[in-house]
Amino acid sequence: MKRVDEARRAYRQGDPDAAARAHEMNRIAAEEPHEQERGKYLSDAVLGASDGIVTTFAVVAGVTGAALSPTIVLILGLANLLGDGLSMAAGTYLGERSEVDYQQKERERELWEVRHFPEGERAEVREIYRKKGLSGEVLEQVVEAITADEERWVETMMREELEIIEERKDPLRAGLTTFVSFLVGGAIPLVAYILAGLFPALAAHGFWASVVITALAMFTVGSMRSIVIHKPWHRAGLEMLAVGGLAAVAAYGVGYFLRGLAS
Amino acid sequence: MKRVDEARRAYRQGDPDAAARAHEMNRIAAEEPHEQERGKYLSDAVLGASDGIVTTFAVVAGVTGAALSPTIVLILGLANLLGDGLSMAAGTYLGERSEVDYQQKERERELWEVRHFPEGERAEVREIYRKKGLSGEVLEQVVEAITADEERWVETMMREELEIIEERKDPLRAGLTTFVSFLVGGAIPLVAYILAGLFPALAAHGFWASVVITALAMFTVGSMRSIVIHKPWHRAGLEMLAVGGLAAVAAYGVGYFLRGLAS
Known part of the structure; x- marks a missing residue:
């Protein structure tokens, strides 16, 4: 990507030779193992961590909004972490396996x-x-x-008729990667909450400590998404912060208003 | 798919004419609008509903495991429903949009x-x-x-060099579909819980009523996934039941054991 921009710049600056060199470099780079290859499990890791941090923090916010005790925040946060992490991982595993099965069957x-x-x-x-x-x-x-070569013939039908580009990914590894990264991402709001409890100056503000640390972590994990989702890192970070914030505010709001109705 | 199976069967039964007819029918069917076209937003709907039912029920199970009151089950269930639904929808919207942007940029x-x-x-x-x-x-x-035609030339590079098959999907519609179906799916365990509360005979068993109704709904939603994930409906239904059950048991277990530690 960068080299093409370089080529464009050189071209605009009236240096066609430099542009041609940059373009050639780009062509060579394109023949190296595809970028998506490197990102095969990276995308599971990044997406798992994103999901873990957003949903766990929404639980923390909902429980806090409902004015339940810090112990309950931790209990339900952990319950959600494990439950959602397992379901995400199993979903990833089953989804990948069915995709592999499908492609094999079509082939x-x-x-x-x-x-x-x-x-x-x-x-x-x-x-x-x-x-x-x-x-x-x-x-x-x-x-x-x-049609002289069976493999080539089938490959042509797969790509042109069925529009299937096969991806070789191990479903089990994809599922495990999702699970571990979901746990790591989801642990962040809870760890922040626990740490705040250890410092007397922060103890009364466990939720807000969790808010600040989680916001920083959301931006960081979000910007890491730029490795796999084709987006500038700062925009990916801000978008993730917005999504996570929206989810947390909504959960907090529901907890807060329903507590009023219930009492 | 069906017609190909028919062709194979006819072929095995030594009726090449019937096999050829079935194969021809299959060829005609393949030229009709692609099956994936129909499933474009259907997949968002089915996956959203699946996710909604699994995660909301995990919250219900976790809260029940922690022996909190039915009111709190409902408050936290609703908080999670809205928070997670919004984050799923926003995630789908942003993901689709970045995919569209990426493909356009590469083109x-x-x-x-x-x-x-x-x-x-x-x-x-x-x-x-x-x-x-x-x-x-x-x-x-x-x-x-x-290379005589610019469009054809670029299309060839997209498919063969970059391995990109463009998909025309409206990010906003995908996000909204995800949101609505997440709410509908996630409402099932909560509605079951509320209904149980209305019948004196069931009132003491709200959680179990929710378990039974949710299990049936999980199997149903899961089997609907077979429309988009290339899997027999009964297997898709059972798998979803297993994933949802696993998540719920894990959440219940964490709630149950940590409650013991906390008190």
Whole structure:
């Protein structure tokens, strides 16, 4: 990304040679292992941590709004941490596994069709490349080349007909990564709450200590999302802070108003 | 899917004509608007409802485990419903928007490269098709055809180089769908809890009434996931029941044991 910006800048500055060099560097970089590869489990980690911190803090805020004791804040915060963390992790695991199963099944289906109805499948390849602007002898030769290799043929059907780009990800590892990072993220508001309880000067303000520390952590975790969600870090950080704040204010508000109704 | 199974069955039964007919039907069906199109917001709805029911019930279980009053179960259940629902919805909205932005930016980048460094980009197209088994004159003609049209050229780079298949989804609609379905799903355990309170025979068993109704609802919502997650409905239903049950048991357990420590 950076190198393309460099190329654009050089081009605008009337230095086409520098632009060409930067562009070439970019081309080489693009052939290195894909950025998404590196981010395969990183995205589970970052998203898990985000979710953990937002939902745990919403529980802390709701309980505080309902004017329950600090002990209950911790009990329910921990209960939510474990319960939600497990459900997120299991959801990630099952989701990834079903995606892997689905892609494998579609691949087997295409392979079966290629083996048993080669003519129909060949016609589909022809149609795909006709739409890309080929015709006549060239079209036939392309169809010939693609269908000469079973793997290549199936791959073409997957991408062009089914629009499936396969991703190789271990469901179990994705689930575990989600669980651990959810626990780590979700522990932040609770640890802040406990720490505040240890210092007499802060003890009466456990909730506010938790607010400040959690806000900083939300911004930090949010800005880390920029590694996987294609967004400038400061914007990702602020957005996360806004989402987490909104959730906490809503939970606090419900707790506060319903407590009034209940008493 | 069904028609392919039909084709396979007919083929195995030694009726290639019936198999060919079924296969042809399948080919026609595949040209109809893609199944994923229909499921674009359906997946947000189903996933939102699943998440709502699981997390709200985990809160109900945690509070019950900590032996707090039914009023507090409802207050905290509602606080969590609104807080988590808002954060889920905002997360969906921001995630979709950043995905749309990213794809648009990558498309603009490729377009810029195609316009300013056509030779480098043409070499990339050549490389892509060389890997598909083309060479010599045919390869050159394919490169010529693809690069003759700017739109087609950029599309090829998006799919083959960047592995991006663009999805047109309205972020706002995705976020709202998530919010509403989260509220509907999450309301189920709470409504069950309230209803139980209205019947004297059940009043002492509010939690268990909520357990039974929630379990049925979890299975139902879970089996609806089979529409979007490529899984048989009964398996999707049972898996969701297992995930929700696990989360609830964990939350109940933490509430129960920590209450013991606290008192």
